[in-house]
Amino acid sequence: MKDKVKLDRIDLKILKILQANAKITNAQLAQEIGLSPAPTLERVKKLETSGVIKSYHAKLNTQKVGLGVSTFVMVTLKGHNKDNIEIFTESISEIDEIIECHHVTGSGDFILKIIAEDIAAYQKLMLERVTNIEVVDNMQSLVILSTFKDSKVMPIP
Structure with missing residues (x-):
């Protein structure tokens, strides 16, 4: 490193x-x-x-601000090349509900964490925004039922 x-x-x-x-x-x-x-x-x-501390944030209670649905979405692109990756990452950067995006190995190309007001808002977001990204080939959604650990504390070696 x-x-x-x-x-x-x-x-x-x-x-x-x-x-x-x-x-x-x-x-x-x-x-x-x-x-x-x-x-x-x-x-x-x-x-x-030095960049060790990148920023400071307030951690919000999603329920109290009206965000009741969180999901992980595995996304596979039509082709795994530089142009498609750039198109995809630029497109999702404009969608506020996508709060995390990770380029991953395995059966998909990216995993997204998406947060929405409710199932209807999530469905609308997926149908009108995410599936309309031209380079998206396939998606698999996993709805988060409950969270037992959500630490932002890094285990520094």
Whole structure:
């Protein structure tokens, strides 16, 4: 891994704490890692500028914001070539309900995570937007019935 950043014990502790609570104050973080606030802030800024910390997000309760259906969709393209991949990825980047897209190995080419208000909204999205992407050959939908683990915390080696 040529882009790997060298992290020491304190950096790893900072990353673990920030993944659990990105809203922690610098003073609280400094206290938890055993440094004063100035060097703590310096370390966090270094982790941000090096790209180790990509961004900060609020994790929403999907039910409370009216998003009741989540699915995984395995997509197979008509041909697995650079042009088709670009057409597909550009097309799906314009669909807000597709919240994840992964290029995968196996029986399909991509796996998407899609979130919608309800089954009717999901069906409309699939029929009017996703199936109309010209390079899509086949799709298989898997409706998520319940989720038992949804961690965004990375296990840093």
